Amino acid sequence: MTVWPRFNMASGPVDVSVETLRSMQRPVLYHYDPAFIEVFSHTTDLLKQVFRTDYDVVIMQAEAILGLEAAIASLVSPGDKVLNVVSGVFGKWMEDFIRKYGGDPVELSVPYNAAVDPDDVRRVLTTIPGISYLTVVHSETPSGTVNPVREICRIAHEFGVITIVDTVSGLGSELLSPEDWAMDVAVAGPQKCLGGIPGLSLLSVSPAAWAAMGARLDPLRASFLSVLDWKSSWIEQRRFPYTPSVTDIYALESVLEQALRESMESFVARHQWSAGAARAAVKALGLELWAESEAIATACCTAVTVPHGLTDRAIIDTMRSRYGVMIAGGYGELSGKLVRLGHMGQAAHPTLVTAQIGMFERTLLDLGLSFTPGVGVGAALESFAGWDDASGTHRF
Amino acid sequence: MTVWPRFNMASGPVDVSVETLRSMQRPVLYHYDPAFIEVFSHTTDLLKQVFRTDYDVVIMQAEAILGLEAAIASLVSPGDKVLNVVSGVFGKWMEDFIRKYGGDPVELSVPYNAAVDPDDVRRVLTTIPGISYLTVVHSETPSGTVNPVREICRIAHEFGVITIVDTVSGLGSELLSPEDWAMDVAVAGPQKCLGGIPGLSLLSVSPAAWAAMGARLDPLRASFLSVLDWKSSWIEQRRFPYTPSVTDIYALESVLEQALRESMESFVARHQWSAGAARAAVKALGLELWAESEAIATACCTAVTVPHGLTDRAIIDTMRSRYGVMIAGGYGELSGKLVRLGHMGQAAHPTLVTAQIGMFERTLLDLGLSFTPGVGVGAALESFAGWDDASGTHRF
Amino acid sequence: MTVWPRFNMASGPVDVSVETLRSMQRPVLYHYDPAFIEVFSHTTDLLKQVFRTDYDVVIMQAEAILGLEAAIASLVSPGDKVLNVVSGVFGKWMEDFIRKYGGDPVELSVPYNAAVDPDDVRRVLTTIPGISYLTVVHSETPSGTVNPVREICRIAHEFGVITIVDTVSGLGSELLSPEDWAMDVAVAGPQKCLGGIPGLSLLSVSPAAWAAMGARLDPLRASFLSVLDWKSSWIEQRRFPYTPSVTDIYALESVLEQALRESMESFVARHQWSAGAARAAVKALGLELWAESEAIATACCTAVTVPHGLTDRAIIDTMRSRYGVMIAGGYGELSGKLVRLGHMGQAAHPTLVTAQIGMFERTLLDLGLSFTPGVGVGAALESFAGWDDASGTHRF
Amino acid sequence: MTVWPRFNMASGPVDVSVETLRSMQRPVLYHYDPAFIEVFSHTTDLLKQVFRTDYDVVIMQAEAILGLEAAIASLVSPGDKVLNVVSGVFGKWMEDFIRKYGGDPVELSVPYNAAVDPDDVRRVLTTIPGISYLTVVHSETPSGTVNPVREICRIAHEFGVITIVDTVSGLGSELLSPEDWAMDVAVAGPQKCLGGIPGLSLLSVSPAAWAAMGARLDPLRASFLSVLDWKSSWIEQRRFPYTPSVTDIYALESVLEQALRESMESFVARHQWSAGAARAAVKALGLELWAESEAIATACCTAVTVPHGLTDRAIIDTMRSRYGVMIAGGYGELSGKLVRLGHMGQAAHPTLVTAQIGMFERTLLDLGLSFTPGVGVGAALESFAGWDDASGTHRF
8 A cells, every 4th residue: 555645735635634634523414404504504604704705605516626617607608708817727727618618718828937917908808899707717726826816807897797716726825805806706625725625616606697697598507517506596495406515514614614713814824924934945945936926926835946957756756755745746738847835724834834845855955956954944934933823723 | 503413314415334434534635646546546446346347437526416417418419319217306307417418308207106117118219219318217215216227228228228327326225237237327326325425426337338428529528527538537547637525535435345345245135124124114103105016115215105194394303303313305296295214324224223213103103193112113123033244244 | 353333332331422532533732731731621620510519520540440449549548447338249349449458348238139228327337336438339330220329428427427439330320419419539430321431530529538538647649549649739730640641531521511511410311211211121021120129220221130041141142243232241240140231321312222122122032032023112112202302402 | 712732742642643543433342342352452462562572461541650650569569679770750750659569769860861870780789689679761751861771671680680661751762672671561651652642551561570479478459550450350361450441442553553564663763863853953053952962862852951041931832832833841850951852653753853843943033042044954854864754654
């Protein structure tokens, strides 16, 4: 049997807390048991607080790619023009869904280590008439970058364009709300910053998005991809369109409770601070960040350009096999070009950032790089000056 | 907070074993960690053994209704004629999917307390030309009945018709195999007889079904509903089309191991025997089975006609609130007409059948029915003569 | 590997609730971590409420036999006269401890299916001068009987005698308090009615008992058996005399919370009612209770005389191997004479009493006894008329 | 509620692995259930392998201080002369037990940062006639030092002296065996290097020790402190002298399995290497080890003299409250003089050593010490050159 890693610091799914593990030890309820209706309602309420929204939220079964496909399938009708803002692998993927459901994609793209300029969005929307939807990825996990979604979506709203945002790894990494950020459908995942288990899509849906779904000639209904089914069943009647994943809901309830106990402000700050420390370490080691500037680096993971003479596999495999720490490499087109230090969920903390940077240093030394051991960790430690757990809370 | 039940003996999801709960306490692995690839491969192998098949099996994320929609979406092209065999609520639902993906449904139906006669299937296939697919539900959980799927599908194969079978609650309740039963796509769920958690679809896919999916003009790809994506990614490259539910896979691996440790023969016998004992109890209590004959009663739950003068809600709510046992009522059109004793997973055992029948008796007495207390349990106990756990195994 | 039972309904340790299991999944704290000090303090407070006392309580490490030895070792000095009230195996054992620590035992005994008459205690105390201590077992688990401890200890107090009571399986089975029952040292266990895990001794200590321990010429100190060490360390300084069992304390905290959530009144009523139903079943089956009268039967287990022609081993082994239910037999001198149905913790509920009686019936039928199947369960079900879980609470 | 630490790196109890936590989720068996007899036997066999011994081993309930008191209570008779070798707080405590059971202690002591010289032991044994027993602490956890127990005990054996060794935190930190090290009674704990939960005493007992216990005029029997009771009950009859801690045994079984899966050689090497790295870090930071030389530093924790101008409480509390890492301070006479970095169990690994040293550095910086951040971690990383997890195993 393959030896398991000691720490999973990949870019999602990641290690979950012992409290989250324990939450899944609750007995499996029948989904129409009043106790489960209560758990699900409670979880929905918590999700609204984590999303900081008054919009409806929908917890769909299956990981966020289902939520993204469902959003597009539920909104886009044949012939609809969709502005797809692309700054990475995940953004590019949106095009497949847009085409599959008959949409007509208009692409605005930048290199995969950059972020889109809101002015360019405005320019496209001004130039090209008849755009109904805008799709954009907030935190491009494979590149370790973020787009200025708040600015982009606000511009879209000026033009009456409905926005669909992939914030799968963004929720918890920045202090956002669908209303403030003008996101009509925002899709998040529990297995990234929230530190939960994969298997659910977390959507917030604006009244405008509901209206658009319902206004289609042939609204999508009676399908696993239907977001509207959730409105008419769960939201309006407290019934389920299918059997929900009882245990996954337990885990989600738990991670939302943990985040709110800490407060979203602290939760986000913890991720931002950890990411900053990781970047400081990378620079102190003389390595290059993949993101073209620190300003557009995401808080969920830090993408590092593979140093000359090494390979991503050598780094990842050595770190995994010798020191038991699993990190992620590139993905799709970015494969081989970068490795990603992970600081989502529990890993967004000085203890585990230090452990990870330490093992990263040790690995690079093993592979022949030359630097003063500890210089990366030292830079991270300096960044962490002023940190105080006691300002947050961490309970069991 | 609503008080939780002591036992969940509904018709799925049901109580899981402590071993299954424990399996989910394993750390959440990154899906491309070699240890997870190993777990997923192992689970796939176990599933093949539980399905008793050499066909490919596919573990899709999201509960079986996704698997059913995916099977139809992946196979049925606009204009395809589909014979939909209907003996209950779930069978009728298939029609929605058939129409959604452009199919032309031909319905063969019987009342929802009966089973379809294979001769009628032959008659339809003989009479109506050009039928490409047949859809049928094996175990109609809402009615507590089974269809003779082996005979039906074998006839379909004589006519070159591809079969799609909903055996969500059937796997584990009868000794089946896709090859022997001529099922091209069989869709099962972990949360029924297997006693697992909901959130996955378990498919077996015959070479003919793969061929049919691939032979479409526009094969379904790059969608959460694509079964083909799993062939080209997982089966051929050991990659995932999306992030799998790591923890749900742990639970699935565990319930499959538990079933195989017991042997599928014992596992099925345990369910059949328990169901027989439940029916004996129902008759001894002077109540009526919903199924028109014992021969077509499913082994996963026993549907009982609501006795004159009572309501399903009164029975279910009393049993739940006074004695902590959750059972299910009717569903859709059957709502209000029946209640269902559950004997899936752990509940398929003399201990819990006895506990459940006992609480059912106590509830009926509370609601004013008149019979000798213990007469139902007594009949069940007589049915259990010869039972011997030691012939199976039950470990931790 | 030996197959594990499905239900452990022995006379302690017994099955614990899933909530209790889950409580042990908390990280292991350092015993001087402020969070552990808090847990231990909280647990102590809860224990006071469960004991319904204002006396000090002490949670010693190791199961209650340590607590009993410690109480005697801490109190009894060479030459002290101790009235040992004996109605069973455990009562008789006290004599060993009394002698080991130099005491001079005076025995008042009855047959091991009877209870001691308080008048006889008064008679002995009147007749024999100079008795300093009285030792008595409240609930004699091996015999399934109880002594009238409240009356006995109140009489002892009239004579200025310090009382030491083994209520290991008594706490939770009757509504007691050390003050009301005149118990100077009461020793209970978590693994009986409380449904916890074995490994701790739960003591309540009256001011008179503390005074007596301190007044000895050579007070017992710096020993694992010293109760006084707990006073000077934990009670007075919030320090531990040794490293406490962190995880066992978590489990104890949990079972105390569960009991108090239900309320001690409901908790005790649940045990009494379940015991009554078990006795009704035994009588309906034509079997004999071991206790000479129902009035002195304990609420924690029901001892049944082994029917003529059978052996305890045949009953226990058949029930365990065929139906997965573990019950206990006799102990010490009572070995071979009786079997004990268990209704402690979770098992004190109509569901599991019914399951157990059902499997007991099935076992007796297998072994050749003749009766109408279900007659025992029927009697239990009649006893349970009026039961309503909703009056208590059962949460996760 | 007090915030819990993220990592418990104290000097025992310490964080346990997720595998260990999970092992405790097994149902609580009745102690005379054949499945529990099997678990207990298996655990005993594993313990022999971990102790690398053919001697009998005894698993007593309650933490090791009970085991030590029991060993002395079972061996030492009034008047017996006992050479007590003292190099720290725990060694000094032995005297209390020796006196309590009537022994006549002869002390050979060194300062609490030093180790005893075997030649001095020989000198005392040569000089003072009639010594029957020698007591010595192997790993003095409070001082972070070890005594040369192998040499000491071998000398004792030359003189026919029976040896009683406290190796509570020593088992797993050095490659020992009772036979090779001439330890007649060795007492270990599960909650130190083994990374288990506190609540058990693990004893190995030589034939000579058994003989000495049995040869006493009044052998200790029928007491919780009797080691002989375990011989006549468990070892000879597979019965228990009292109710064992079922769940604690599950945890012990698990940690022993984990250690043996890794192999005792790797297990010990992992601890030794981690300790060396911690010492390298301490020196690089310009701090002083408490132990007078590295050669006598224990592998279970690293005691560091509190730097001038700081207090132990400031260091411990800051590290705990700001960074969530719990470490231990001094104990008894050593209180206030030192802090202890912990590397037992899971913490004996580059990841957690790095995390701990990092937080230690950060804490010292917060408290005003001046050094290049990362210099300690860097030294540890250099020490870890050549480390390779893959040579051990770490599974779930």
